[in-house]
Amino acid sequence: MAHLVHPQRALSTNPLKTSAPLGAAMAYLGIEGAIPLFHGAQGCTAFAMVHLVRHFRESIPLQTTAMNEVSAILGGGEQIEEAIENLRKRAKPKFIGIASTALVETRGEDVAGELREMLARRADFAGTAVVYAATPDFAGGLEDGWARAVEAIIAALVPAQAGPKIAGQVNLLAGSHLTPAEVEAVADMVRGFGLTPIVLPDLSTSLDGHLSDDWSGTSLGGTRLAEIARMGQSIATLAIGTAMRPAAEALANRGVPPQVFASLTGLKAVDAFVTALMQLSGRDAPATIKRDRARLADACLDAHFQIGGLRVALGADPDLGFALGTALTALGAEIVTAVTTSGLNPIAADIPAAEVILGDLGDLERGAATAKAHLILTHAHGRMAAERLHLPHVRAGFPVFDRLGAQDQCRVGYAGTRAFYYEIANAVLAHPHRPRPEDFGATPVAQEFDHASPPPSTH
Amino acid sequence: MAEALKTQIAGLLNEPACDTNRAKDEGSRRKGCTKQLTPGAAAGGCAFDGAKIALQPIVDVAHLVHAPLACEGNGWDNRGSASSGSEIYRTGFTTDLTELDIVMGNGEKKLYRAIREVIAEQAPAAVFVYATCVSALIGDDIEAVCKAATERLGTPVIPINAPGYVGSKNLGNKLAGAALYAHVIGTMEPAEPGLCDINIIGDFNLSGELWQVKPLLDRLGIRILGSISGDARYAQVAMAHRARVTMLVCSKALIGLARQLEDGYGIPFFEGSFYGISDTSAALRTLCMKLVERGAPADLIPRCEALIAQEEAATWAALASFRPRVAGKRVLLYTGGHKSWSVVSALQELGMEVVGTSVRKATEEDKGRVVEIMGDDSHMFDNMAPREMYALLREARADVLMSGGRSQFVALKARVPWVDVNQEKHEPYAGYMGMIGLLRAIDREMNNPMWADLRGPAPWEVAVQAPAPAPLRLASGSPADFEDC
Ligand code: SF4
Numbered sequence: 001m002a003h004l005v006h007p008q009r010a011l012s013t014n015p016l017k018t019s020a021p022l023g024a025a026m027a028y029l030g031i032e033g034a035i036p037l038f039h040g041a042q043g044c045t046a047f048a049m050v051h052l053v054r055h056f057r058e059s060i061p062l063q064t065t066a067m068n069e070v071s072a073i074l075g076g077g078e079q080i081e082e083a084i085e086n087l088r089k090r091a092k093p094k095f096i097g098i099a100s101t102a103l104v105e106t107r108g109e110d111v112a113g114e115l116r117e118m119l120a121r122r123a124d125f126a127g128t129a130v131v132y133a134a135t136p137d138f139a140g141g142l143e144d145g146w147a148r149a150v151e152a153i154i155a156a157l158v159p160a161q162a163g164p165k166i167a168g169q170v171n172l173l174a175g176s177h178l179t180p181a182e183v184e185a186v187a188d189m190v191r192g193f194g195l196t197p198i199v200l201p202d203l204s205t206s207l208d209g210h211l212s213d214d215w216s217g218t219s220l221g222g223t224r225l226a227e228i229a230r231m232g233q234s235i236a237t238l239a240i241g242t243a244m245r246p247a248a249e250a251l252a253n254r255g256v257p258p259q260v261f262a263s264l265t266g267l268k269a270v271d272a273f274v275t276a277l278m279q280l281s282g283r284d285a286p287a288t289i290k291r292d293r294a295r296l297a298d299a300c301l302d303a304h305f306q307i308g309g310l311r312v313a314l315g316a317d318p319d320l321g322f323a324l325g326t327a328l329t330a331l332g333a334e335i336v337t338a339v340t341t342s343g344l345n346p347i348a349a350d351i352p353a354a355e356v357i358l359g360d361l362g363d364l365e366r367g368a369a370t371a372k373a374h375l376i377l378t379h380a381h382g383r384m385a386a387e388r389l390h391l392p393h394v395r396a397g398f399p400v401f402d403r404l405g406a407q408d409q410c411r412v413g414y415a416g417t418r419a420f421y422y423e424i425a426n427a428v429l430a431h432p433h434r435p436r437p438e439d440f441g442a443t444p445v446a447q448e449f450d451h452a453s454p455p456p457s458t459h
Numbered sequence: 460m461a462e463a464l465k466t467q468i469a470g471l472l473n474e475p476a477c478d479t480n481r482a483k484d485e486g487s488r489r490k491g492c493t494k495q496l497t498p499g500a501a502a503g504g505c506a507f508d509g510a511k512i513a514l515q516p517i518v519d520v521a522h523l524v525h526a527p528l529a530c531e532g533n534g535w536d537n538r539g540s541a542s543s544g545s546e547i548y549r550t551g552f553t554t555d556l557t558e559l560d561i562v563m564g565n566g567e568k569k570l571y572r573a574i575r576e577v578i579a580e581q582a583p584a585a586v587f588v589y590a591t592c593v594s595a596l597i598g599d600d601i602e603a604v605c606k607a608a609t610e611r612l613g614t615p616v617i618p619i620n621a622p623g624y625v626g627s628k629n630l631g632n633k634l635a636g637a638a639l640y641a642h643v644i645g646t647m648e649p650a651e652p653g654l655c656d657i658n659i660i661g662d663f664n665l666s667g668e669l670w671q672v673k674p675l676l677d678r679l680g681i682r683i684l685g686s687i688s689g690d691a692r693y694a695q696v697a698m699a700h701r702a703r704v705t706m707l708v709c710s711k712a713l714i715g716l717a718r719q720l721e722d723g724y725g726i727p728f729f730e731g732s733f734y735g736i737s738d739t740s741a742a743l744r745t746l747c748m749k750l751v752e753r754g755a756p757a758d759l760i761p762r763c764e765a766l767i768a769q770e771e772a773a774t775w776a777a778l779a780s781f782r783p784r785v786a787g788k789r790v791l792l793y794t795g796g797h798k799s800w801s802v803v804s805a806l807q808e809l810g811m812e813v814v815g816t817s818v819r820k821a822t823e824e825d826k827g828r829v830v831e832i833m834g835d836d837s838h839m840f841d842n843m844a845p846r847e848m849y850a851l852l853r854e855a856r857a858d859v860l861m862s863g864g865r866s867q868f869v870a871l872k873a874r875v876p877w878v879d880v881n882q883e884k885h886e887p888y889a890g891y892m893g894m895i896g897l898l899r900a901i902d903r904e905m906n907n908p909m910w911a912d913l914r915g916p917a918p919w920e921v922a923v924q925a926p927a928p929a930p931l932r933l934a935s936g937s938p939a940d941f942e943d944c
Binding site for chain 2: 009010011012013014015017018019021022035040041042043044045046047048050051053054058059064065066067068072083084085086087090102103123136137138139141188189195197211212214215217315358381384395401425
């Protein structure tokens with residue numbers, strides 16, 4: 001177990017963390033016909049929207065209750081009502097997911113109570129499901145906001161009294177660290193065993209990047225509300241990521257036995273998942289999965305030469321950091337510096353490093369330099385540190401705004417793990433280390449032996 | 460909100476030099492140019508965002524955001540202001556206020572320590588401290604902290620008091636300008652003030668646009684003394700009061716600052732633009748004329764004319780090669796700013812047809828110019844909801860959309876070429892060489908063979924002949940304005 005370090009300082013340099021409301025908004029975007037709504041001043045929404053657009057390269061229907069100086073002092077209950085009214089008029093959403101921001105939570109408004117009262121009064125809002133999650137920016141990060149949103153959806157939309165069990169139906173709670181392609185890969189694995197997953201939230205149909213035939217002012221796909229209402233009738237809940245444990249427990253209270261998988265990256269992690277699917281379905285693993293496992297085993301053999309002994313500086317939210325970190329150490333890499341964002345998820349302490357800093361990219365850069373890391377594994381904002389340290393930089397997490405296809409990265413399952421190992425090994429191979437005499441303490445060849453003419457132009 | 464800030468905002472919103480403001484009646488003038496935001500239908504950044512946009516391009520300053528994570532965590536490293544020197548401005552500094560800091564009332568103390576740490580680690584030319592919603596709401600007095608820090612730490616620490624909820628990005632720009640005037644400008648003296656020293660206000664050197672213009676100024680011997688704030692050093696802001704003339708580039712928001720420099724230091728200012736050929740020439744002409752009026756050598760004017768003649772001829776020669784590829788194409792313009800008329804006239808010159816333009820932020824004078832350039836006002840429209848614009852584009856009633864980032868996906872999803880002309884664009888289009896760059900971008904985008912492939916049917920779709928597109932008639936006045944400048 002790693003030692004969790006809380007640096008004692010006032011200055012945060014180059015944030016690693018993304019805010020909790022943004023995480024909630026992202027989760028809400030995995031519901032069909034959704035508009036996420038920030039309860040706060042409009043600026044927070046503008047920043048979050050730009051952030052999401054840069055990552056997914058899609059238009060993002062994020063809205064705001066537009067608190068102003070008056071409502072910031074007096075409270076913004078009316079602003080929510082007005083916002084819902086306007087959104088319904090304009091975009092006819094099936095679902096509005098509200099996330100609070102620091103501004104509202106600093107005042108300590110009882111938004112949930114006000115919302116309940118208002119929804120009871122406004123029978124005309126019935127056609128739109130409204131959900132509220134408290135996600136102040138000053139507590140936790142993206143992963144926490146995402147988890148709170150999923151918990152809020154379950155609390156509001158999964159009936160406490162479930163109907164009869166539906167054979168073969170399982171709940172798949174997708175953690176915030178899964179890309180749309182990864183959600184799809186996991187759901188496909190589940191289907192491969194003859195099970196029918198209800199994926200919550202489901203970015204694989206909303207933010208997978210597809211060109212549709214019409215313009216929509218809401219999310220382009222996602223979990224259907226009717227499916228959410230049936231989640232209490234599933235035979236099991238499979239939660240991916242430890243941050244999803246409270247959500248899984250909420251479903252357990254509705255009679256669905258939970259299983260939490262901290263990671264689906266790495267041979268052992270995927271083995272555990274496949275074992276669970278075999279038990280749940282009573283079936284043998286399909287041939288494609290067996291073949292994928294054999295191919296991963298072979299990829300391990302090939303890639304361990306690059307990854308064995310590799311010194312990695314890792315910066316990620318807890319679930320992602322754990323998944324990628326353990327997959328790399330399983331092939332002999334060493335996580336020489338680990339920085340994560342939030343201590344709310346207990347898995348933070350299990351990231352395989354001697355110490356895990358709850359910090360920022362400033363910590364990651366310093367740590368990578370002192371520990372002589374070979375590679376930086378973090379989101380796109382790590383690019384400046386990587387440039388300064390002349391290290392290869394593999395992008396993982398949110399945001400990835402300077403590479404295309406972030407939504408297509410798949411590092412889960414046997415096939416995804418194989419791709420991840422190749423990705424890391426190739427990043428190492430692309431930065432070949434050319435030995436110099438100085439590396440060994442030898443003096444360089446004396447200058448007088450050098451050919452005097454200027455070196456030929458490389459162009 | 461603190462009384463002082465309230466009074467300051469009221470003053471800023473009543474800008475005597477602003478034509479738009481002067482044209483208003485007494486009542487609406489007092490309301491200023493704030494508009495009430497509609498919950499659920501609002502777009503655009505906050506005042507903090509605006510202040511940061513205006514000041515962040517000052518490259519050797521540490522920009523420290525006093526806030527919980529959201530303000531800086533979601534907003535740093537997201538703009539393309541280029542620097543030829545220090546990179547400190549690109550680093551995101553924040554106090555990352557936690558629940559504990561807020562509950563315990565530790566905000567001011569944490570801020571002071573953060574200022575000390577950033578000075579110790581980075582030795583910046585100055586520290587700019589940004590207030591935000593939460594730090595303002597809990598009553599942190601950033602002015603007092605900055606004052607104490609400046610005295611004790613020996614590095615200028617400047618308070619930028621523009622918490623998000625006080626208003627829009629535009630107001631934030633203004634508050635940023637006011638902070639510079641109050642705390643920075645006039646605090647340093649240039650070693651050798653010259654008769655051809657100028658201020659450029661309102662250019663943020665996005666993608667290096669300032670450098671597209673600088674060679675022209677270099678050739679005329681004009682020096683950018685004060686820059687607010689493209690590729691600026693702190694000292695250049697501090698010395699701005701010694702410039703001879705101020706050019707205000709594409710920015711109503713900073714007009715107050717330009718006027719203050721005129722009133723306080725006798726530096727005349729003019730508004731100009733470096734977008735388009737005729738506007739670039741006009742800006743250079745005015746600049747030189749005003750410098751000469753203030754004592755610069757008289758031969759500046761003929762030298763300027765020679766430069767313009769040479770550059771314009773060269774530019775038109777270069778643009779001519781695009782004509783066969785762009786002539787006859789229909790452009791839909793959807794931008795926030797209205798400094799692009801010179802660009803429009805150049806496009807028309809090359810045979811392109813402007814089939815519509817938004818006037819949602821235009822003044823009456825701007826609208827007059829639309830009529831002048833386009834013949835009548837049938838092509839003007841106010842706001843267009845995304846769905847409306849999508850429908851219009853889907854029916855192929857324009858060959859290219861030129862707009863800002865917010866309508867990017869409306870165009871792309873409608874399978875229509877799109878050219879980014881807003882602030883976040885990644886290519887520089889300023890000055891003469893920028894115009895050639897813009898045409899290259901339009902040509903490359905519009906004539907990409909991909910569009911035909913994407914518009915064609917999938918194998919399983921029956922190929923039907925599309926009906927001829929209806930003539931363009933633009934609906935106007937949709938309430939949902941989604942393209943914020
Ligand atoms: S609106 Fe307030 S809290 Fe939100 S980003 Fe702007 S300053 Fe920060």
